[in-house]
Amino acid sequence: MTASIKDVAKAAGVSPATVSRALGKGPVSEALRAQVLEAVRATGYRPNLAARRLRSQETGTVGLVVADIGNPFFTGVARAVEEAAYQAGLRVILCNTDEDPEREAIYLRLMQEERVTGLILAPTLVTAERLARQPLAMPVVLIDRPGPPGRYDSVLLDNAAASAALVDHLVAQGCRRIAGVFGRTSGTGVERAAGYRAAMARHGLDAREEFALPQVAAAEAALAALLAGPARPEAVIASNSLLLMGLLQAIRAAGLRIPEDLALAGFDNESWTGLVEPGLTVIEQPLQEIGRVAMSLLFDRLRTPEAPVRKVMLGGRCVVRGSTARRAMAALP
Amino acid sequence: MTASIKDVAKAAGVSPATVSRALGKGPVSEALRAQVLEAVRATGYRPNLAARRLRSQETGTVGLVVADIGNPFFTGVARAVEEAAYQAGLRVILCNTDEDPEREAIYLRLMQEERVTGLILAPTLVTAERLARQPLAMPVVLIDRPGPPGRYDSVLLDNAAASAALVDHLVAQGCRRIAGVFGRTSGTGVERAAGYRAAMARHGLDAREEFALPQVAAAEAALAALLAGPARPEAVIASNSLLLMGLLQAIRAAGLRIPEDLALAGFDNESWTGLVEPGLTVIEQPLQEIGRVAMSLLFDRLRTPEAPVRKVMLGGRCVVRGSTARRAMAALP
DNA sequence: CTGAAAGCGCTTACAG
DNA sequence: CTGAAAGCGCTTACAG
Numbered sequence: 182m183t184a185s186i187k188d189v190a191k192a193a194g195v196s197p198a199t200v201s202r203a204l205g206k207g208p209v210s211e212a213l214r215a216q217v218l219e220a221v222r223a224t225g226y227r228p229n230l231a232a233r234r235l236r237s238q239e240t241g242t243v244g245l246v247v248a249d250i251g252n253p254f255f256t257g258v259a260r261a262v263e264e265a266a267y268q269a270g271l272r273v274i275l276c277n278t279d280e281d282p283e284r285e286a287i288y289l290r291l292m293q294e295e296r297v298t299g300l301i302l303a304p305t306l307v308t309a310e311r312l313a314r315q316p317l318a319m320p321v322v323l324i325d326r327p328g329p330p331g332r333y334d335s336v337l338l339d340n341a342a343a344s345a346a347l348v349d350h351l352v353a354q355g356c357r358r359i360a361g362v363f364g365r366t367s368g369t370g371v372e373r374a375a376g377y378r379a380a381m382a383r384h385g386l387d388a389r390e391e392f393a394l395p396q397v398a399a400a401e402a403a404l405a406a407l408l409a410g411p412a413r414p415e416a417v418i419a420s421n422s423l424l425l426m427g428l429l430q431a432i433r434a435a436g437l438r439i440p441e442d443l444a445l446a447g448f449d450n451e452s453w454t455g456l457v458e459p460g461l462t463v464i465e466q467p468l469q470e471i472g473r474v475a476m477s478l479l480f481d482r483l484r485t486p487e488a489p490v491r492k493v494m495l496g497g498r499c500v501v502r503g504s505t506a507r508r509a510m511a512a513l514p
Numbered sequence: 515m516t517a518s519i520k521d522v523a524k525a526a527g528v529s530p531a532t533v534s535r536a537l538g539k540g541p542v543s544e545a546l547r548a549q550v551l552e553a554v555r556a557t558g559y560r561p562n563l564a565a566r567r568l569r570s571q572e573t574g575t576v577g578l579v580v581a582d583i584g585n586p587f588f589t590g591v592a593r594a595v596e597e598a599a600y601q602a603g604l605r606v607i608l609c610n611t612d613e614d615p616e617r618e619a620i621y622l623r624l625m626q627e628e629r630v631t632g633l634i635l636a637p638t639l640v641t642a643e644r645l646a647r648q649p650l651a652m653p654v655v656l657i658d659r660p661g662p663p664g665r666y667d668s669v670l671l672d673n674a675a676a677s678a679a680l681v682d683h684l685v686a687q688g689c690r691r692i693a694g695v696f697g698r699t700s701g702t703g704v705e706r707a708a709g710y711r712a713a714m715a716r717h718g719l720d721a722r723e724e725f726a727l728p729q730v731a732a733a734e735a736a737l738a739a740l741l742a743g744p745a746r747p748e749a750v751i752a753s754n755s756l757l758l759m760g761l762l763q764a765i766r767a768a769g770l771r772i773p774e775d776l777a778l779a780g781f782d783n784e785s786w787t788g789l790v791e792p793g794l795t796v797i798e799q800p801l802q803e804i805g806r807v808a809m810s811l812l813f814d815r816l817r818t819p820e821a822p823v824r825k826v827m828l829g830g831r832c833v834v835r836g837s838t839a840r841r842a843m844a845a846l847p
Numbered sequence: 848c849t850g851a852a853a854g855c856g857c858t859t860a861c862a863g
Numbered sequence: 864c865t866g867a868a869a870g871c872g873c874t875t876a877c878a879g
Contacts (some may be wrong), residue, residue: 232872234564454788565856
């Protein structure tokens, strides 16, 4: 069926070893190389990567395991990872876990069976905890979400600073009753909640937190809980874009005006956040940079396996829009 | 380093063949199977997929090559493909070409070298044409975009019907000068333009077409061209969501009201189209179904390679929103 | 620079 | 049911 290296060798009148060298980096005379390339063309030969990997014990493959490839955050990071991998002559296997720890486990096992050179992983909370007990037997860089402290290289948003930036901004706009709705499947939600709490305390304000699944419907329930409470909030922060979208819909459905009745802010500068009325104030993450740094950490780790663990924290950018505008907000009591 | 099947065999006191059978489907006594599983646990053995694939000549892998994984259309289809593959015990290699024919060529070559069982492909126009001259040496199902006629199984939106539905709807709302902005990198844009043209002709109306790269900036230029023309359109149709977003921004930037000054409609029911003001009228595609049908066509093809080529056309759903509301539109001349 | 040979880690006829 | 042996398609020391 498909031509093998033997067929090419026969067609070129050389040994399989010479074909291999001509197509790889081995030393071959120009004359033979030309013969080989001609034979490759004639036979339509394509190397069998399974055989190459088995023999060379190098897969030239990076695994990228993310929670939700439909999330523009991960799409953006994936692009950067793919670009860096391409530059380095590596392939990327992209796996989407849908925030499901079971799928995560399946894919992590698969990555081992594929013998990937290294892995870039955005783990759920469940898997982050399992990683503490059952370390992965390959070089891993964590992105977006914290894992067990001090075990793996990682590149994260400075979540404490980002949450603080949102709180500071809202306080500057005159808000005092600021609530937060945080995703509960990832360590990121936990970190952003902690940052929010710390910032609120710094301002001498009471924190009011809800934890929710990263789903539109869950955000609606969270808003209902907040509105039902004693001191109705003047502003709400969402820790991810799905929750932000859910809150926006729920606030509209409740007939409340943004920002007059309720200011709204969140994470991730997705294009729709700038298209809705009013535009939503968000923390923009440096997607490209996260992907680039993750690959760079991975390459460093492969080069020097015993180097100390590195944790890189990147700053976000606060994009201010109408959803937190001061002049439009109701006067404080 | 990593345990091989020999290590497991030694630990279990059996031959490598028995280990292989115990982990696969071969006939093994219950006693030996238990010993093997215990040895697997003890050694932390994970099969080497490269070796398995080389020996069995089956990769158990489906390639999915899409133009833009950041596009919710492809994300949705990819989910369905992945789900169907998972059910069938297959893996999916996801490749993102960014509408770049060169990257497409690289990935198609890679899919051959990976010896994928089959391929699901959404080709650019350039690659669709190349496919006519250089057929792919593996089972392929085309999705979303047409290829060379009669060569490959495919599952497509009924683009003519979808375009007609938009035109009919706009005509029913009282529009007559309906323009269209179509993506020019894919066969889909071409098909939707043809459907638009046919529907306009059926109504006795003049077609007014612009072709643009699927980018926000290109949509702005297209709108400028339309507005600069002699008979300013009352409505514009966008053939994909990036163009739709670009048109929305450009119309707003031009200070025009939707739908009073210009009605707007397009393809793909992305969440933001329902969140903006006014909501945008769009054709919703059956993403799940496209992915499921594609995999089913692929499986059929693998089973019966000589069966006649099949082309499945799925209907879209017209989601009517405020951007094409009649009462709000200006009176006709 | 070139070829013959070994071997990567599996699976699978082939005997028993 | 079980084991010994062959071989998938490559690459890479090893000689020359």
